[in-house]
Amino acid sequence: MAGTGQRVRIGVIGGGLMGRELAGTLGRWPVLVDHPAQPELSAVADIDPAARAWFERVPSVQHITEDWRALIDDPDLDVLYLAVPHHLHEEIATAAATAGRDLLCEKPFGIDLPAAQRIATAVNTGGGFVRIASEFPFFPGALTCHRLITAGTLGEVIEVRAGFAHSSDLDRGKPVNWKRRRATCGELGVMGDLGMHVAHLPLRLGWHPTTVYALIDDIVTSRPVRAGAPEHVACDTCDNALLVCQVPAASRQVPMVWETKRIAPGQMNTWWFEALGMAGGVRFSTRSPATMAQFIWRDGVQAWLEVQPGNVSAWPVTSGAIFEFGFADALLQMWASYLAERVGALGERFATASPAEALAAHTIFDAALRSARTGGPITTGGSTA
Ligand SMILES: NC(=O)c1ccc[n+]([C@@H]2O[C@H](COP(=O)([O-])OP(=O)(O)OC[C@H]3O[C@@H](n4cnc5c(N)ncnc54)[C@H](O)[C@@H]3O)[C@@H](O)[C@H]2O)c1
Secondary structure: OOOOOEEEEEEEEOOOHHHHHHHHHHHOHHHEOOOOEEEEEEEEEOOOHHHHHHHHHOOOOOEEEOOHHHHHOOOOOOEEEEOOOHHHHHHHHHHHHHOOOEEEEOOOOOOOHHHHHHHHHHHHHHOOOEEEOOOHHHOHHHHHHHHHHHOOOOOOEEEEEEEEEEOHHHOOOOOOOHHHOHHHHOOOOHHHHHHHHHHHHHHHOOOOOOEEEEEEEOOOOEEEOOOOOOOEEEOOOOOEEEEEEEEEOOOOEEEEEEEEEOOOOOOOEEEEEEEEEOOEEEEEEOOOOOOEEEEEEEOOEEEEEEEOOOOOOOOOEOOOOOOOOOHHHHHHHHHHHHHHHHOOOOOOOOOOEOHHHHHHHHHHHHHHHHHHHHOOOEEOOOOOO
């Protein structure tokens, strides 16, 4: 039965694209079966009046403010969702974490590695339940990859490839925004935007690279200040990053390639994952969300099986298993896992990214930046995921 869980009042700091997505996610909450939480969007903080006005359409929202500190101080809120530009992550996350608040932080976990380390320290001090947003592993095809790998079907791993690619920045006439500027998005650029999505599943599987070699590309270096304007300003974040990594295994180093791209012709919003082993393999891409592929090698026959996992993710839903799964479903599943884990009810289900995983991802992206500067491979120090 749906709708029987404990009430959880959520406050959003940053009511832009992702803050609004949360309103949609919570609106669909009744499709979850027997979930322990009954969340509602109670409060919103945003400095932009238009962003604040949008939330007037959400009946559960009682408190709309321009001051994010008011939400951190609000004892009526149980969980805060931080969805602001990257240069604000550290200040807001640190204040909220130090106050002991339960948080779902949008990625990246701070604008760079030192910021991530300081946020992690605040989380440890405050003791709140903190996780980092990464929804793509909740696609049924991605979860099937995870299940088959943890069941040992790959045998010795040969290589791993994971990536996330957009093409919206192909248009040189697209105006600049905070995600295209180093001051607000960070030197990590596309790795800050897309990297946690790529890192989450490999790190969950324990594949933490100890060596990183990166090719980082800033293709479009200036953009119009607004649509059609002749004036251009610097667009000084990197667009594409290719990381060639080595993951230590029992007898050798396993190659692992991570791609994050804003300029990938033909890719609207494609997340993919592939792992090949001596005994089997798995492959999934959100371009074909209803299917994943499993490689089998049996009696001398090699074959890729097309598997349709159905609409079956971490948490059961009332929607039929035959229906197609999409981005909004992935967000619903991520929130369902976050809110279940928060009350100790996740069980064996797939969990949202942890601060340790986000820190590990930052360690790798920091090594990538250093590799791009020096032109050679960088040893990450092998922190654990
Ligand atoms: N998980 C995903 O799939 C996904 C997708 C897109 C973005 N994101 C992440 O979500 C976060 C927000 O991105 P977005 O696309 O929603 O950006 P956005 O620009 O659409 O929204 C950001 C909002 O923050 C508000 N803001 C800025 N300064 C503020 C302040 N001092 N106090 C309160 N509000 C303030 C802005 O007015 C804006 O409404 C980023 O960390 C981004 O990387 C995640």
